Amino acid sequence: MAFPTETVYGLGADALNLDAVKKVFEAKGRPGDNPLIVHIASSKQLDDIVDEMPEKGKLLAEAFWPGPLTLVVKRTILISDLVTANLDTVAVRMPNHPVPLAMIQALGEGIVGPSANLSGRPSPTTAQHVYDDLRGSVDLILDAGPAAIGLESTVVDVTAEPPAILRLGGLTRERIEELIGSVEVQVGIDRAKRSPGTRHRHYAPRARVLLVKSGDVENFARVLQEQRQHGKRVGCVVNSSLLAKVESGQYFRVLPTSLDILARYLFRTLRELDALGLDVIIVEGVPEEGLGATIMDRLRRASEP
Ligand code: TXA
Numbered sequence: 001m002a003f004p005t006e007t008v009y010g011l012g013a014d015a016l017n018l019d020a021v022k023k024v025f026e027a028k029g030r031p032g033d034n035p036l037i038v039h040i041a042s043s044k045q046l047d048d049i050v051d052e053m054p055e056k057g058k059l060l061a062e063a064f065w066p067g068p069l070t071l072v073v074k075r076t077i078l079i080s081d082l083v084t085a086n087l088d089t090v091a092v093r094m095p096n097h098p099v100p101l102a103m104i105q106a107l108g109e110g111i112v113g114p115s116a117n118l119s120g121r122p123s124p125t126t127a128q129h130v131y132d133d134l135r136g137s138v139d140l141i142l143d144a145g146p147a148a149i150g151l152e153s154t155v156v157d158v159t160a161e162p163p164a165i166l167r168l169g170g171l172t173r174e175r176i177e178e179l180i181g182s183v184e185v186q187v188g189i190d191r192a193k194r195s196p197g198t199r200h201r202h203y204a205p206r207a208r209v210l211l212v213k214s215g216d217v218e219n220f221a222r223v224l225q226e227q228r229q230h231g232k233r234v235g236c237v238v239n240s241s242l243l244a245k246v247e248s249g250q251y252f253r254v255l256p257t258s259l260d261i262l263a264r265y266l267f268r269t270l271r272e273l274d275a276l277g278l279d280v281i282i283v284e285g286v287p288e289e290g291l292g293a294t295i296m297d298r299l300r301r302a303s304e305p
């Protein structure tokens with residue numbers, strides 16, 4: 001069943017029940033080579049799942065769990081190859097939301113929880129998004145309102161030294177580095193091996209996404225005009241006061257410049273515009289620091305041809 005978290009909605013199943021785990025892959029249309037995150041509710045549960053927790057992993061877990069952080073660690077034999085896509089590591093996260101924490105406690109075991117979208121689509125930040133994507137293929141959707149963060153967790157491989165960020169997410173690189181020193185960011189390189197899920201086109205609406213630089217009014221206006229001249233139905237998502245002045249109307253959305261709030265509304269806005277049947281969505285980028293780095297990562301992937 002689908003459940004809320006502070007990042008995005010997840011599709012849950014008992015991590016030790018392989019039939020249930022198989023159904024999660026089926027419902028999402030997810031390739032079998034893309035491993036799942038095991039969600040836990042207390043650090044005690046790590047003993048069954050994790051073979052060895054490195055010192056920096058412990059520090060991160062203490063500081064940021066429950067929260068938008070996923071740790072990649074060496075796994076025990078209790079965790080099936082199906083969950084980890086045959087890797088010798090497992091991804092673990094303790095969500096900061098009372099619903100999954102209660103579910104896990106009641107079950108007494110970890111639950112797998114990929115984002116509850118169809119593979120390749122933007123992650124769901126409301127129960128309605130889950131319904132739109134997975135209606136008919138999940139038994140139950142728990143609705144706890146919109147997700148507070150609106151972007152997925154940050155995935156950190158702590159088996160490497162220095163640790164490596166495999167997916168930028170709701171916990172910023174800056175906060176991680178304040179605690180454990182410098183980390184590598186490997187979201188673009190060697191993706192095929194490291195974090196299979198980030199390899200595929202991702203986070204993408206059906207409409208084509210075109211990305212323009214933050215505050216670049218000239219380029220924005222030019223791209224907009226070009227697309228219209230080609231007969232395209234064009235929507236826009238902007239955030240700076242400069243671009244907000246260019247147009248208005250149903251297909252034109254202005255998000256706040258505050259990155260926390262922009263993040264919360266980003267996937268939702270892309271889905272809403274997509275539902276209007278547009279051909280193209282032009283999106284204004286953001287400065288690449290803090291959560292801005294995560295937002296730009298998602299926008300770049302969404303705009304991959
Ligand atoms: O915020 C989140 O993390 C959400 C909520 C529901 O918890 N879940 C989520 O799961 O985003 P999913 O499956 O959509 O993304 C998990 C990412 C994928 O990119 C996957 O490839 C990577 O984590 N991953 C999982 N296990 C891994 C492993 N053992 N090694 C490297 N990457 C792994």
Ligand code: MG
Nearest residue numbers: 114115123197
């Ligand atoms: Mg996902």
